[in-house]
Structures are given as structure tokens and as C-alpha cells.
Amino acid sequence: MAVSKLALVASSGKSCKILLGLRLLAFSATLSAAIVMGLNKETKTFVVGKVGNTPVKATFTAEFQHTPAFVFFVVANAMVSFHNLLMIALQIFGGKMEFTGFRLLSVAILDMLNVSLVSAAANAAAFMAEVGKNGNKHARWNKICDRFTTYCDHGAGALIAAFAGVIFMVIISAVTISRLVQPNKCCSTAASPSVAP
Amino acid sequence: MVKLTKRIGGFVLRLAAFAAALAALIVMVTSRERASFFAVSLEAKYTDMAAFKYFVIANAVVSVYSFLVLFLPHESLLWKFVVVLDLVMTMLLTSSLSAALAVAQVGKKGNANAGWLPICGQVPKFCDQITGALIAGFIALVLYVFLLLYSLHSVVDPFLLQKS
Numbered sequence: 001m002a003v004s005k006l007a008l009v010a011s012s013g014k015s016c017k018i019l020l021g022l023r024l025l026a027f028s029a030t031l032s033a034a035i036v037m038g039l040n041k042e043t044k045t046f047v048v049g050k051v052g053n054t055p056v057k058a059t060f061t062a063e064f065q066h067t068p069a070f071v072f073f074v075v076a077n078a079m080v081s082f083h084n085l086l087m088i089a090l091q092i093f094g095g096k097m098e099f100t101g102f103r104l105l106s107v108a109i110l111d112m113l114n115v116s117l118v119s120a121a122a123n124a125a126a127f128m129a130e131v132g133k134n135g136n137k138h139a140r141w142n143k144i145c146d147r148f149t150t151y152c153d154h155g156a157g158a159l160i161a162a163f164a165g166v167i168f169m170v171i172i173s174a175v176t177i178s179r180l181v182q183p184n185k186c187c188s189t190a191a192s193p194s195v196a197p
Numbered sequence: 198m199v200k201l202t203k204r205i206g207g208f209v210l211r212l213a214a215f216a217a218a219l220a221a222l223i224v225m226v227t228s229r230e231r232a233s234f235f236a237v238s239l240e241a242k243y244t245d246m247a248a249f250k251y252f253v254i255a256n257a258v259v260s261v262y263s264f265l266v267l268f269l270p271h272e273s274l275l276w277k278f279v280v281v282l283d284l285v286m287t288m289l290l291t292s293s294l295s296a297a298l299a300v301a302q303v304g305k306k307g308n309a310n311a312g313w314l315p316i317c318g319q320v321p322k323f324c325d326q327i328t329g330a331l332i333a334g335f336i337a338l339v340l341y342v343f344l345l346l347y348s349l350h351s352v353v354d355p356f357l358l359q360k361s
Contacts, residue, residue: 060310061310062310063310066308066310066311067303067308068299068302069299069302072295072299108349109346112284112287112345115284115288116287116288116291117291119288119291119292120291120292120294120295121295122292123251123292123293123295123296124295124296124298124299125299126296127247127248127251127296127297127299127300128299128300128303130247130248131246131247131300131303132311136245136246138239138241138245139245139246139304139313139314139316140314141303141311141313141314142311142312142313144311170288173284174281177280177281177284177349180349181277
């Protein structure tokens with residue numbers, strides 16, 4: 001049953017397949033960003049001082065929950081990947097649904113909202129990571145990347161995935177908005193009247 | 198008559214968004230405070246943090262763009278381009294506001310796990326001006342979201358109200 005629906009999607013217009021591929025890419029990018037940042041944790045023991053001759057060690061952990069910007073990053077990327085999953089499911093399993101006026105508009109608005117959301121999350125995490133990597137002399141904030149290198153590397157990977165997700169979401173949003181102007185055969189079985197601006 | 202009120206509404210909205218972005222820009226650029234403690238004098242200005250510099254640049258771009266679009270004649274063909282650029286400006290505003298907010302939150306509350314002390318205790322006036330600039334940036338963002346919806350509605354006619 002699902003195979004026949006997939007075949008139906010595959011046989012429809014070329015822009016349908018391109019949009020589906022883009023959504024799959026955006027879904028995987030944001031999901032991997034959320035997962036990599038969500039599992040980001042590093043524990044290290046440092047020598048803090050000396051008592052007599054024996055060094056005193058203390059264990060420090062770097063987790064993503066310590067920074068509110070990273071928590072926002074994980075939550076926002078999870079939300080955007082869920083949105084993309086919904087849209088993919090709609091495109092595959094909603095073949096008979098007629099995409100008339102309000103439904104096209106709601107897809108376009110949701111895409112625009114999610115573009116803003118993921119771009120905000122990626123930027124907040126990027127600037128917090130910059131402070132963590134370079135420190136800030138004026139505020140006397142020490143950098144933490146020289147001690148927790150794995151944490152920083154994983155965070156950088158998650159950031160790259162999130163920015164790739166931003167780019168894909170921008171392209172998807174542009175395609176969806178252009179479909180408002182010219183509703184083509186993709187996902188619209190009813191003949192919608194052409195738009196006259 | 199209805200068209201005229203819609204056009205005036207769009208114009209007023211864009212003027213308000215321009216004013217808000219310009220206010221955010223000016224308030225952040227003029228925020229500067231010198232504090233001294235323990236014979237060490239530190240001056241806090243907006244260029245200390247990269248996120249604040251990005252906020253200033255993004256709001257400058259948005260202000261200039263809004264000002265230019267205010268003078269666009271109604272019958273011009275560039276209005277379809279304005280829809281795309283409105284989306285780009287909204288994204289710029291969200292990202293810059295979110296970045297500045299993330300860094301300002303660390304400045305206000307500190308980060309105990311990383312050993313970063315909050316700086317708002319030493320430079321309270323600077324912190325207040327940054328807060329004001331962020332609020333103005335947020336107002337500009339909300340106005341730009343409405344502007345984006347307005348541009349979509351007036352240019353694209355997404356409800357397909359005009360049946361051909």
C-alpha cells in the first residue's frame with residue numbers, strides 16, 4: 001500500500017520529487033543537529049590545587065543543558081524536523097487531498113515560521129559557541145574549548161548541520177511561496193483558478 | 198477606498214518597523230559605560246561582543262531597506278521582489294535578536310558551570326540600554342512579521358479571492 005503511494009509520488013511532476021528530496025534533506029539535517037547537540041556531554045578531571053604534596057582533583061562536566069542557547073537549539077531543531085516530517089507524510093500520503101487556497105497558504109506560512117525558528121536557534125548557538133571558543137577579554141570570560149575539545153567539536157558539527165538545515169529550509173520556503181503564485185500540478189488535484197495579482 | 202486604506206495601512210506598518218529598527222540600532226550604538234573597581238577601569242561598549250555587532254549591522258540593513266521600500270511606487274513591478282526581501286529581512290531580524298539575547302542572558306545571569314561572572318552588576322546602565330535595544334529589536338521583528346503577511350496578501354492574493 002505504501003509502496004503504491006510512493007510510486008504515485010514518484011510518477012508525478014519533477015518539482016514534486018525535488019521538493020520531497022529537499023524536505024528529506026532538511027529533515028535529516030535538523031534532526032541530526034538536534035541529536036548531536038542533545039547527546040553532547042563531556043566529563044573531565046582537572047588538577048585544581050595541591051594540598052601538601054598530593055594534587056587535588058575535581059571533576060567537571062560540560063553539558064548542553066548548562067547553556068540556555070543550546071537548549072533552545074535542541075528544542076527548535078526538534079520542532080523543525082517534526083514539521084518537515086509532517087510535510088513529507090502529507091506529500092506522500094495525502095495524494096487525494098485538494099490543496100485549495102487556505103491549505104497552500106498555511107503550508108507556506110508554516111514554512112516561513114520554521115525558517116525563522118531554525119535560523120534564530122542556529123544563530124544563538126553559533127554566537128554562544130563563539131564566546132565559548134574565544135572567550136571574552138572585556139567581560140573576563142575564559143574560553144572553555146581548550147579544555148573540553150570533544151564537546152566543542154561535537155557542538156561545531158551540530159552547528160554545521162543546523163546551518164545546512166537553514167539553507168534547505170530557505171529554499172523550501174521559496175518554492176512553497178512560489179507555488180502560491182502559480183499552483184502547479186504537484187499535490188493539487190483540483191484545478192485551482194490562476195492568481196491575478 | 199478599501200484599497201487606499203490597505204495601502205496606507207501597509208505604509209504605516211513599514212514606517213513603524215523602520216522606526217523600531219532605527220531605534221534599536223541607535224540605542225545599542227550609544228550604549229557605553231565606564232566602571233572602575235579595584236583600580237581597574239573597564240569600559241563596556243557594544244563592540245565587546247560579536248553578537249551585539251551583528252545585531253547593529255542587521256538592524257542597520259533592515260532600516261535602510263525599509264526606508265527605501267517606503268518610496269516604492271505602488272504600480273512598480275518590484276513588489277514581487279519585496280515579498281522575498283521581506284522574508285530575508287525577517288530572518289535577519291530573528292537571527293540577530295536571538296544571538297544578542299543569548300549573549301545578553303549570559304551577561305546578566307552569568308554561567309556558573311563555565312565560571313563566567315555576570316557583568317550587569319558592574320555596568321547597570323549599559324545593561325539597561327542593551328535591554329532597551331533588544332526590546333526595540335523585538336518590536337521591529339513583530340512588525341516585520343505582520344509586514345510579511347501583508348506583502349503576501351497584497352501581492353500574491355493567496356486566498357484566491359479574485360477568481361479569473
